[in-house]
Amino acid sequence: MSVEFLWDGRAQPTRGPKPALTLEGITDVAIAVADTEGLAAVSMQRVAAELGKTKMSLYRYLPGKAELVALMIERAIGEPPELSAGSWRVALTEWSERLFAAYLRHPWSVDATVGRRPLGPRELGWMECALAALGTSSGLTGAERLDAIAVLAGHARMLAQQSAARLDESGMTAAMSEVMTRHGARFPELTAAMRETAVEGGQNQAFTFGLDRILDGLAALIDRRSARS
Incomplete structure (x- = not known):
């Protein structure tokens, strides 16, 4: 091609x-x-x-x-997003959410963007946009900044793929309910977590929860680099 x-x-x-x-x-x-x-x-x-x-x-x-x-x-x-001015964390959160939304709009794009293939200006523009948001002032190396964007994109891809396959938490809970009713005693921690979730809520937050934890890790690394310098 x-x-x-x-x-x-x-x-x-x-x-x-x-x-x-x-x-x-x-x-x-x-x-x-x-x-x-x-x-x-x-x-x-x-x-x-x-x-x-x-x-x-x-x-x-x-x-x-x-x-x-x-x-x-x-x-x-689509065109790379124009991210809100602010901290790198705010910008990368918005970038990840917009990428996730794009994958959800077009589930086939998850499979279409795998493997070695030619890259167009818009795809590279999305990478440029995210790298600019993180910035060299983060103290991360070029390889680390690229890896950070890859992890964020991978998180969005994985959750979009699960959503396309209808494997969200509510679907998984329904699929497990019959088995857990019969065999729940063998899995006490899973049973407890499911019961707590049923009472307190919080289902279907995997994208936000995972994104926050990724950014927490980046923040911790950036803070360590800043303290050393």
């Missing part, structure tokens, strides 16, 4: 009839299919059919499915 395709676009055909489609329109149709049926349902043939065109007609606009998926990611994730 050509990386330049993501960065510079593809020249419009200069011969033949006037183009009846746009890359944006093609990509939007592909996203709609993926949102409804998953990434596996997206193919050049399927998108062409949705547009009322032939498969071969799409090749006037882009080389193939790999390029189409890359464009889908760029369009679905």
